[in-house]
Amino acid sequence: MRDIIRVFLCVSSWCLLAGMPAFSQTIACPPAPTMFIASIATSVSFDASTNLYTYRYTVSSASTSQQEISDFAVDFATPTSGIASPTGWTSSVFADRNTVHWKATAAAPLAANQSDVGQVPPGLYQVTPGTSLSGFSFQNPNPPGPVNYYALGFVDVAAADTEETAENTSDNCAGTVGGFFDLAVRGTTQGPVQFIPVQIDIKPGGTPNAINPADKGVVPVAILSSGSFNAPASVDPATVRFGPAAAAPTDGGHTEDVNNDGLPDLVFQFPTPATGIVCGDTSETLTGKTLSGTSIKGSDSVVTVKCGK
Amino acid sequence: MGRKWLLSLSVIWVGILLPAQLCMAQTNPQTGIQMDQAQTQAALNALASCAQNADFCAQPSIQSPESQVGSCTASQQLQTTPLAAFCFDPFTGQPIPGVTIQLTVQAEDGTGGHVHTDPGRPHGDFNPASGLVSPTDNLLHTVYTSPDVSGIVDATISGTLSNGTPCFPTTSRIGIETQGLVAVPASGTGYGTTPSVGHDSNNLFANPSVATNLQRLPVSFDILAQALITAGFISSQPIPTVTYTSLSLTYGGLFDVASLGTSITNPWHPPHCGHRAGTNADLRIKDIPAQFRPALIQSILDSHFTMPVKTENPSFPGATHWHLKAN
Numbered sequence: 001m002r003d004i005i006r007v008f009l010c011v012s013s014w015c016l017l018a019g020m021p022a023f024s025q026t027i028a029c030p031p032a033p034t035m036f037i038a039s040i041a042t043s044v045s046f047d048a049s050t051n052l053y054t055y056r057y058t059v060s061s062a063s064t065s066q067q068e069i070s071d072f073a074v075d076f077a078t079p080t081s082g083i084a085s086p087t088g089w090t091s092s093v094f095a096d097r098n099t100v101h102w103k104a105t106a107a108a109p110l111a112a113n114q115s116d117v118g119q120v121p122p123g124l125y126q127v128t129p130g131t132s133l134s135g136f137s138f139q140n141p142n143p144p145g146p147v148n149y150y151a152l153g154f155v156d157v158a159a160a161d162t163e164e165t166a167e168n169t170s171d172n173c174a175g176t177v178g179g180f181f182d183l184a185v186r187g188t189t190q191g192p193v194q195f196i197p198v199q200i201d202i203k204p205g206g207t208p209n210a211i212n213p214a215d216k217g218v219v220p221v222a223i224l225s226s227g228s229f230n231a232p233a234s235v236d237p238a239t240v241r242f243g244p245a246a247a248a249p250t251d252g253g254h255t256e257d258v259n260n261d262g263l264p265d266l267v268f269q270f271p272t273p274a275t276g277i278v279c280g281d282t283s284e285t286l287t288g289k290t291l292s293g294t295s296i297k298g299s300d301s302v303v304t305v306k307c308g309k
Numbered sequence: 310m311g312r313k314w315l316l317s318l319s320v321i322w323v324g325i326l327l328p329a330q331l332c333m334a335q336t337n338p339q340t341g342i343q344m345d346q347a348q349t350q351a352a353l354n355a356l357a358s359c360a361q362n363a364d365f366c367a368q369p370s371i372q373s374p375e376s377q378v379g380s381c382t383a384s385q386q387l388q389t390t391p392l393a394a395f396c397f398d399p400f401t402g403q404p405i406p407g408v409t410i411q412l413t414v415q416a417e418d419g420t421g422g423h424v425h426t427d428p429g430r431p432h433g434d435f436n437p438a439s440g441l442v443s444p445t446d447n448l449l450h451t452v453y454t455s456p457d458v459s460g461i462v463d464a465t466i467s468g469t470l471s472n473g474t475p476c477f478p479t480t481s482r483i484g485i486e487t488q489g490l491v492a493v494p495a496s497g498t499g500y501g502t503t504p505s506v507g508h509d510s511n512n513l514f515a516n517p518s519v520a521t522n523l524q525r526l527p528v529s530f531d532i533l534a535q536a537l538i539t540a541g542f543i544s545s546q547p548i549p550t551v552t553y554t555s556l557s558l559t560y561g562g563l564f565d566v567a568s569l570g571t572s573i574t575n576p577w578h579p580p581h582c583g584h585r586a587g588t589n590a591d592l593r594i595k596d597i598p599a600q601f602r603p604a605l606i607q608s609i610l611d612s613h614f615t616m617p618v619k620t621e622n623p624s625f626p627g628a629t630h631w632h633l634k635a636n
Contacts, residue, residue, distance in 0.1 A: 033616075070603075071610075088542065090533045090604060094611045095525055101611055105533060105603040106542035118594040118619035118629045120602045124542075157606070157631065158618045163566075163591075166620040166632040167583035177618060179636025180610040 029173035030158040034185050036065035036129070038151045040072075042190040044144045053144065054082075055191060056137040059151065063130035067153030070126045071184070072136060073101040075148045076191045086135030088125030094180075101180070102136055104154075122154050143294045145193030150184035195295035198231070199224040200286045204258035204267065208303040213277045218250060218269040219243075221286055223298065225263035232266045235296065240268055240288035245276025279307030360560060361420070361461055363484030365390075369562035370433075370455045371585065388455040392435075393448035396468040396476035404447035407471035411439045412451060414464050414483075421460025421485065422511030422558035423565075427576035431456035431563075433485070435464070457585075458577060459485045459562030487561025490514040490587040493553070499527030500551040503593075505566060507576070511559045516587035519556075519635045522612040523590055527551040529611055533604035543600050551605075552593040554630055557584050588635040594619060595629050609633060 041058040059072050079098050083091040088106035093099065104123025110116055127133045158177050160166035170177055201222045202209040211219060221242055223231040237252040249268035258265045277284060285299045359366040372385040394412060395404035416432040423430075433456040442449045456462070462483040468476035493513045495502045500523075505512035515523060527550070534548045558564050564584040565576050583589040597605055609617060609631075617631035 071607075087540075090536050090607065092529055092533060092607055092611050095522060095613060101607065103603060103607040105537060105607060106540070107600050107603050110599045116595065116599060117621040118631060119599065120606060121599050123603055155616075157616060160618050160620050160632075163620055163632070164579060164582060166618040167589065169618045170583065170589070170615060170632055170634040177616045179613060179615050182636070183616065 028158070029169065029176045030155050031067075032176045033067065033070075033153040033155045033183055035067045036069055036151070036153045036185070037062035038065075038069060038127075038185060038187070040149050040187065040189045041132075042144075044190060050139075052082075052139040052141055053192065054137060054139050055144070056134070057149075057189070058132050058134040059127050059136065060132040061127045061129050065129040065153070067155065068104075068122065068126035068128050069151050070123050070154035071101065071103045071150070071152035071180070073099050073150040073180070073184070074136075074138075074189065074191050075099045075150065075181075076140075076142075077194050078140060078142050078192055080138045080140045080192065082137075082139035084135065084137045086125065086133050088123060089135070099150075100138055117159070118157070119159075120156050122156075126154055140192035142192035142194060143196060143292075144190040145196050146188050147191030147193065149187050149189045149191075150181060151187075152180070152184050195287075195297045196229065196290065198229060198286075198296045198298040199226065200298035200300050201258060201265075202284060202300040202302055204265075209301060210303050210305045211272070211277055211281075212306045213272070213279055213281075213304055214306065215272045217272055219272050219275060219277075220267055220269050221300075222256070222258045222265045222267045223286065223288075223296075224259060224265050225261075230263075232264050234290045235266055236289050236291045237266075237268070240286065242268070242270045242286045243275030243277050243284050244281075245274060246287070247271060247274035247276070277302070277304065279304045358488070359484045360486050360488050361482075361484035363461060363482040365481070366484035366486050366488075367453070367455045369459045369485050369487060369560075369585070370457050371582075372457065390453045390455070392451050392453055393446075394451060394466050394468075395442060395448045396470070404442065405470060405476075406442065406444065406447045408442050408447070408449075408468045408476065409439065409471075410442060410449040410466065410468045412449075412464060412466055413438070414453075414462050416456065416458065417461040417463060421458060421560050421562060422508050422514070423458065423460060424509050424511070425507035425576055429577055430460075431458045431577055432462050433483070453483070455485050457563040458565075459487065459558060459560035461485070485560070485562060487557075487586055489516060490557060490559065490561055491517050491520050492559075493520045493523055493556060497524050497527070499531045499548070500524070500553060502553045505555060505564075507565070508558060512555050512557070512564070513553070514557045514559050514561070514587055515590065516635075518613075519588055519590070522614065522635070523553065523556070526608050526612040526614070530601075530605050530608040533607055534601050537601070537604060549597045549601060552596050553590050554593050555584055555591040557587045557589070561585050561587055583632070583634065590614075590633045591630045592617070592633055593629070594631045 039060045043056045045054050061069050085091045085102055089102045090105045091102050104126040106124050107121040158169050160169050204222045225231045232255045247270045249270055253266050253268045255264045256267050281304055283299050284302050288296050367390045368388040370388045394410045396408040397404045412435040414432040416430040418426040433454050435451045435453050437451055440449050463480050464483055465480045467478035502513055504510045531548050537543045613636050614633040615636045617633050619631050621629045
């Protein structure tokens with residue numbers, strides 16, 4: 001279904017001054033390239049000889065999808081290498097960002113009886129509804145973490161019969177003629193991250209996490225384990241720091257299941273004066289590294305108390 | 310004594326001033342107009358910031374009444390500049406009371422990237438364009454509304470004292486311009502361009518990031534197209550050259566071109582509303598065989614342009630192009 005936008009325009013200076021429409025122009029926006037349901041399966045392997053992770057993706061389209069998937073991209077923060085594509089797809093990287101973009105670019109030529117009006121033929125190897133496509137992969141030195149993926153459904157370019165209609169279509173059909181990241185369906189998958197995001201719990205066992213910046217005691221902070229992250233087994237205690245002043249812990253940490261999820265968490269004590277927490281802070285961050293050297297980072301909310309004038 | 314002598318010669322200088330917070334060159338320095346230090350500094354700043362050789366500069370409007378816009382849906386953006394005109398005594402430097410000021414404007418042919426000299430070039434307007442100076446400060450407070458068309462507009466200020474003595478008229482050059490546009494080379498790796506009728510090759514300007522991406526796009530396309538040929542999806546053949554037909558003019562503003570793309574049959578008028586600010590480009594698509602177009606789309610998106618819109622004119626299919634807009 002085509003989205004119709006009616007734009008009122010003026011043809012005389014009187015009209016401009018009076019703000020009255022004198023005639024209208026009909027703009028036909030193309031369908032949004034989002035009429036599909038995608039799911040992404042990721043597998044990650046690590047090669048110790050090259051120190052590189054290989055990320056492999058399989059793109060699946062639900063049988064109820066109304067469009068074939070023509071574009072797939074994974075967005076992350078570090079340069080990558082060794083990009084491989086499925087048959088009939090080509091890969092590229094967006095200008096000024098480390099987003100790997102695959103597109104089903106192998107297409108049939110126009111049929112002999114088909115007029116060339118500047119249209120785009122569909123890719124021969126697009127992901128059709130109810131099917132999956134593997135073969136998207138790349139290598140990266142950074143470990144896996146949550147990253148965004150993007151996908152587009154195939155839609156021919158919008159058509160206009162005049163220059164001004166083309167320009168007005170660009171201006172008025174932002175939802176269907178926009179840029180890649182504005183148009184695409186976005187989701188989360190696994191990809192290279194510069195640090196592993198971890199969950200932390202400041203002053204475990206209660207909320208709010210009230211902190212008196214003038215206190216001379218310690219602030220307990222737990223690094224929580226999850227199904228994919230074992231804090232006690234992964235974190236290098238010597239690297240853990242907390243607060244704006246990056247305070248070092250008073251000890252090497254201890255194991256405790258602070259949130260009763262059955263997983264052992266790692267709890268550190270930080271001297272409050274060394275944390276650099278000041279009145280008005282609303283969030284504090286813990287940083288560190290895993291035993292394999294990958295950075296970790298997590299934040300939790302705080303409420304500063306006894307900050308009267 | 311000196312003042313009487315001057316008046317007897319009927320030579321009273323006329324100038325035009327911007328308010329102190331705005332930048333402006335009062336008049337051509339040869340006229341000997343005196344300004345206080347703050348105004349002088351403002352004037353110098355204005356001179357330094359104008360891309361054209363002008364006394365002061367202003368952004369082009371969009372859909373000013375005189376452009377008689379027909380179909381551009383861009384939001385109306387009238388660019389206005391408050392000014393104060395006056396007639397002053399060169400010995401005291403003070404505006405003279407009781408003077409009636411007249412302001413006229415004339416656009417200069419051949420400026421702003423427009424080579425064509427069709428009559429009726431928009432020049433903007435003063436409002437009011439004439440009147441008695443204010444009794445409180447002896448200035449005629451007025452507002453200049455920029456035309457849609459970039460280039461140089463000459464503003465001539467004349468005046469008459471209450472006793473009928475004429476003031477010596479002066480002319481200020483107003484530079485109508487969108488600043489910061491840069492020229493995209495007429496050709497480069499994987500691309501070429503076409504000049505615009507009536508604008509020579511002044512149609513190849515864009516803001517810096519767009520200019521960079523317009524040059525990156527064909528390089529990216531070349532790589533993808535070569536990959537498709539190498540993989541056997543497209544028969545071995547030269548990779549088609551990307552041709553840009555219109556970007557923006559040297560100083561932005563209205564880019565008048567006929568809808569057929571053959572000549573300027575409607576000078577000083579849209580269409581081409583989108584080509585005012587260095588962010589849009591037309592790409593001739595008939596040069597790119599259909600099998601290459603998915604790869605071209607990939608390069609367009611990678612280069613941070615929106616999905617293109619095709620314009621096909623059956624009466625002039627050679628003008629078929631994709632309209633690109635920076636994202």
